[in-house]
Amino acid sequence: MADYLVGQGLPAQRILREDRSTSTEENMRFSRAVLEAHGIGPDAPLVMVTSDFHLLRAVRIARKAGFGAVSGVASPTPLYVRYNAWLREYFAYISGWALREF
Template sequence: MLTNKWVLTAGTSLVIIGLIFFGYLWPLVSRYDHVDPDGRTRQAAIVLGAALWDQQPSPALQERLNQALRLYHDGLVQYIILSGGLGNNGITEAEGMKKYLVDRGVPAEHLILEDRSSNTKENLKFTAEILQKHKWTELYIVTHDYHMYRALNYARQAGIHAAPAPVHSRVLFTPYHKTRECLALIKQKVFHL
């Protein structure tokens, strides 16, 4: 009897803790759902990488790249920093993104590759080195809306002050990705990653 009571109490406690975490975190990963870029001209946009499929940007990564294309074609940025390291495709995410944008008319000299990173924190850490080299301080970050809160946190940790240019996905199942993002935020807060 004591064991069943303990299991019930522990289970109830975990559910309550989960509801508190998700009640707090879900609004954070949803806060950029309906945010548009502010329309100010900036020096560059930082595009955070995602998967390549057969050395081509996945549909989700294409959404991010198309947002960067809009910023570029609207004259809101002169340069696009493509951040993503080596995956399982033989080329880096940055190289795959570059090919996609060059094929759509962006001159290669306006694309800067950060190709060492393997996660969001490294995307922004290594991009900060590029920004210092170019002395750029006016930036957009391009990623999916559910990922923007964590990306901006990592940007601040890296000394990058950037405006959000979020993408709302039409190809991803957003509730799944928001749930994963909540778990990533818990990991970030608990383990200071």
């Protein structure tokens, strides 16, 4: 995403990177620390961009991580992986709900 944004003209020094996460939950936790280190609190407006199939669960995970003003923007999933992705996310959502991940 950073490469895309730089390619679209955004100065690289304006991009804050979180590069340690292996899951959405970790990404939200680690991103919160990165943002806070730059003076951006958890109540600042946050726009999360993720796959259309993952958006609902990702926003809920972000809210549990303490982001109070999060909204989401969906990126379309290519047709050749769409059905598999939606099926996987269906079970991930149920599992996340059952395990109280959000």
